Amino acid sequence: MAKVRRKKSTTIIIITILLAIIYMQLSTSIPDILPDLDKEDAPPVTGIHPVVLDQKNKLVAKVREIGIKIIITDGYRSDEEQNRLYKQGRSTEGDIVTNAQAGESMHNYGLAIDFALQLKDGSVIWDMEYDGNGNGRSDWMEVVAIAKDLGFQWGGDWTNFPDYPHLQIDFGLTIRDLKRGKRPPVDSHEYLEALK
Template structure:
């Protein structure tokens, strides 16, 4: 696991950090070729979200998100975006390439591992597919599972570090 991925995991919500470490470890073990996983985005501030939402609306460029500040699971540290790092040097978002020649695209090997851990993949969305995106939509708590929708998360109290109290 590379240093950048580790730094991004450390900023995720504490309830998912260990699970994300395990997912990335499993992905890296499954990918026996030249590709390894890098988290390109984890926790995102409301300010960062507003800037992304403005692209294609207020600023030039193609729209990159339909989520305003507070409407992205990234804003709560419960989502990650990934890429494949080829030979530790080149970022790739190629979902078809099979770098380890095991007859399964490396990207989909990772999609399966995230799914096994209960993470939703943006590639399964009906509209505005987001292939690099994975989010934890159900959090296990002492009181039972909690659906982690942005509407629910937005209303939750926060701890001293700014994380929603789950």
Template sequence: MKKFKTAFSILFLLVLGGFFFIWIQNELAFREELHQRAAPSGLHPIVEEKSEELVSKAAAIGIQVLITDGFRSADEQNGLHAKGRSTTGNVVTYARGGDSYHNYGLAIDFALKLSNGEVVWDTARDDNKNGKADWFEVAAIGKELGFQWGGDWQRFKDYPHLEMTFGLSIDELKRGYRPEDVMQ
């Protein structure tokens, strides 16, 4: 009986080890696939669709919205990060290339467009005369559409910023995960 238990234990450990080996191989192959994925080169289709819906819904209540920024390459992001640091101008972002949802096509920035064509970042304007600041009305529409708004952030406020993370962190995006991985 003791020999049977020993043989069974050895067999069990071999089978368990085989399953573990196969799992490790699959995990390593998946991670390699992630690293080989091309970086996005434009807005994610859902973000693009919801951006257009944002502009349309805002227009329906008398607010003209201009999407001022969407996808940014890492080089473009680094250029913006340099402003107010190593180049002239005011600091406009705290994120370096690869550290912004813009770099993965998951974020947009917006501004208000006046009837004369001027573009403003005035959070207090009420051009549709309903007693509410147009900027915050646009942010509310964005949140209804599934965006997270930079004006709700605790560390610092980024009022023009709307993003859809699909539950992915910047670190996961850097490692190659994409929204399609979490949407399946």
């Protein structure tokens, strides 16, 4: 009798472990088929987050102090714009510029910007080696260093699809969090302070 009970207990434990493994796989690899139990109602995002905007303005001012002028080529993107960019190089003309469809980019949540260098004649370049201020260092990488000091993460650090003009502040939120309706507070400067 004791042998039968042990066998039943072992079987129940194995089945429980297998069910837990299956649930974890489904919840991480196929989140869209599971109910969004933790989905929050959030107002639609229609522009760049105020803290990201503030840090962007500081970035533009700080790089100007060292003789570098940048322009912000992109900020908040609507779902329509994101899908248009995603199609580029796939079903429409041009080079592939993003792997993110609508809702999959930090731009869609107002948490990212893209930049380029602007020359004295007004032309815009994406040359990562250019040293326009003549200090022996790449202007691009000087911008990146200042951006990181301001709390931005740089897309050039990504290994699977480096995005060299991309800067973002995610406030510790993932795309999955954002899709489920989580948003950083409007005044999130304490997050940036914690990074220092």
